[in-house]
Amino acid sequence: MNVHDSERMLGTLRKEGHVPVNDPGEADLIIFNTCSIRQKAEQKFYSALGRTKHLKKRNPSLKIAVAGCIAQQEGEGMMKRVPYVDFVIGPQNIDRVSDTVMQGFGIFTDENPDLALADDTAERDNAVRGWVNIMYGCNNFCSYCVVPYTRGREKSRPVANIINEISELSAKGYREVTLLGQNVNSYSGEVSFPDLLNRISAIGRIERIRFVTSHPKDLGEKLVSAIKNVGKVCEHIHLPMQSGSTKILNLMNRKYTIDSYMDKIRMLRHEIPGIAITSDIIVGFPGETEDDHQATLSAIKEIEFDGIFAFKYSPRPMTGAAGMQGHIGEDVKSKRLAQVFELQDVITLKKNKALEGREMEVLVEDADEGNKYSGRTRTNKIVNFSSERDISPGAIITIRIEKSFRHSLSGIIVE
Numbered sequence: 001m002n003v004h005d006s007e008r009m010l011g012t013l014r015k016e017g018h019v020p021v022n023d024p025g026e027a028d029l030i031i032f033n034t035c036s037i038r039q040k041a042e043q044k045f046y047s048a049l050g051r052t053k054h055l056k057k058r059n060p061s062l063k064i065a066v067a068g069c070i071a072q073q074e075g076e077g078m079m080k081r082v083p084y085v086d087f088v089i090g091p092q093n094i095d096r097v098s099d100t101v102m103q104g105f106g107i108f109t110d111e112n113p114d115l116a117l118a119d120d121t122a123e124r125d126n127a128v129r130g131w132v133n134i135m136y137g138c139n140n141f142c143s144y145c146v147v148p149y150t151r152g153r154e155k156s157r158p159v160a161n162i163i164n165e166i167s168e169l170s171a172k173g174y175r176e177v178t179l180l181g182q183n184v185n186s187y188s189g190e191v192s193f194p195d196l197l198n199r200i201s202a203i204g205r206i207e208r209i210r211f212v213t214s215h216p217k218d219l220g221e222k223l224v225s226a227i228k229n230v231g232k233v234c235e236h237i238h239l240p241m242q243s244g245s246t247k248i249l250n251l252m253n254r255k256y257t258i259d260s261y262m263d264k265i266r267m268l269r270h271e272i273p274g275i276a277i278t279s280d281i282i283v284g285f286p287g288e289t290e291d292d293h294q295a296t297l298s299a300i301k302e303i304e305f306d307g308i309f310a311f312k313y314s315p316r317p318m319t320g321a322a323g324m325q326g327h328i329g330e331d332v333k334s335k336r337l338a339q340v341f342e343l344q345d346v347i348t349l350k351k352n353k354a355l356e357g358r359e360m361e362v363l364v365e366d367a368d369e370g371n372k373y374s375g376r377t378r379t380n381k382i383v384n385f386s387s388e389r390d391i392s393p394g395a396i397i398t399i400r401i402e403k404s405f406r407h408s409l410s411g412i413i414v415e
C-alpha cells in the first residue's frame, strides 16, 4: 500500500512539472513516505530523516515532507519534534501533495472522505504489473495494529473508478493488476468483491488479477468460487494467520479461531487444488506462552504455507495490545522468530522442489542484459530462465521447471 502511495505522489508531482533526482543533495523537495506498522520501521525512518538535516543548511530552499502513517500518528508533534520538517501528510491526504508543495508548509492529517473518489495519478515503476487501490482504511481494530488509527475507517472506491483505472492500464499494455485494500473481502462499493473480480476480468489485455489482503474471518464460499471460476484470478491467496493459538487470536481481536482458520484452508485446497497460500505470523504477542508458540509451529507444519512474512511483535501507539500485561522479552521473541523461519524454510523448499518437472505459465517481467529473463507463475513464484530469442516483458510463456530454490525457480522454455 505504501509503495503504491509513493507511486501516486510521484505521479502527482510529475504532473506539476517536478522531476525526480537520484542524489538527495540535488533535491528541492524530499518526501519520506513512512510506515509505522512496526517499531523498527519507525526507528529506521528517524535515522534517515536525521541524515537530511545538513542538506537543509546547504540548500535553504529545500523542503522536507513526512508522509504516511508516522506522519498521521505524530501530526503536529512531528514538526515540533523535528523543526526542519516542512510538511506532514497523512496517508488519507496523499492526493493533496501538490497543494502542500504550493503552500510551502503545512499539516495535512484530516479525515479525507474524498480519497476514495480521487483520480489515479500513479507513476508506476513496473510496466507489466500494476497496483490498484479498491479501498482505503480498516474497521477491524486488531489489537496490535495502528492502521485503523492512521488510515481511518474503510472507504471503498466506486466500481466505475476502479474499472476506468484498470482499463487505462490495459490500454497501456499492463497484463496484471493487484487490487489493494487492508481487507479486500469487505469491499463495499456498488457490488460485492467477488462480483468486482468478475467485472475486472472482462477488461481487455489484463490477463491476471491478484488481491491483497484478505481477512480470514471474511473469506467465504463466494470468493473461493471466484478464485476457482474466474479464469483471470490467480491461484494464490495471502491469508494472514498471525498465530496458531486461539487464545492469542482472541487477544489480537482477530475474530476467528485456529480451527475456523484451518477450515478455510481446507476449503481453499479442496476447491482449488494447487492454490498457493501465503501468510503473516507475529511471534511474541503479549501473553504468548511457550505452548501458544508451539501451537503456531504446529499450525505452520500442518498447513504448509508456500511462504510467510513473520515478525516480532512490537507495541504501537494507540493500540490495545500496547497496554496489555505479559509483554515478552526480546531474546524470547528472537528465538521464536528464528524457529518459525527455520521451519518455514524447510517447507518452502519442499514445496518448490515438488514443482520440478512441471510446466508452468509465466508472465515475463524483466529482461536482464544478455539472455536472462524472469517472471512469475500464477501462484506468484519467481521463475528465472534464459532465451536466445528476444522476449518482451508482458509475454506469457510456458516454462518447464528444472531447479527449485527457496526464493525462486529456474527452468527452460517449452516450445
Ligand code: SF4
Pocket (backbone or CB within 6 Å): 138, 139, 140, 141, 142, 145, 146, 147, 148, 182, 183, 215
Ligand atoms: S485487518 Fe487488522 S491487521 Fe489488517 S489493517 Fe485492519 S486492523 Fe490492521
